Amino acid sequence: MDTSQLLKGVLDLAVLSVLRDEDGYGYDVVRRLRVAGLDEVGDASVYGTLRRLYRAGALTTYVVPSETGPHRKYYSVNGTGRDMLRRSSKTWREFAGVMSGLVDEETEAA
Template structure:
């Protein structure tokens, strides 16, 4: 199944969930998403980080690096935690609905 379209609807929640576990810089967040099985392009994740920062769900700070350019880290704000809580609830309701539609009890007799 191509999950590209499904991911577009939940990428904000996935990024918030990863950052809620631990602050991280852009590529670190991409890597952690991929390690969790969420395959998303770097550009999509970076765009999501910028959008979540702009709407107040994330904060950012710069950490100097001895082996390259400084890294911009993202952390979750109280607004972001509340948004994640709501998105988790909405996702669970949606997943339950789809599971019911796809489940054995809803098979049409042939």
């Protein structure tokens, strides 16, 4: 199964989840998603998602200067983002439960 289509539908949830407990800059978010098992996540998709979530008011940003390269823009989840994360998590769990039931039924019938 091509997981790239599945990933598009849940990337907001995944990004909010990795930023829930610790702020991060763009590539750090990409790295954390890949370490978590989302190997196919693209850099551009994550950067676009960060910008969209920021424009939606779910994230705040701050800049940390670097002595060895360009400054880094860090993202953090704010109250709106935490509400979005709670709602999206609930929706995901319900959807995943339905899909698990369907898949389990199909597996048992085979």
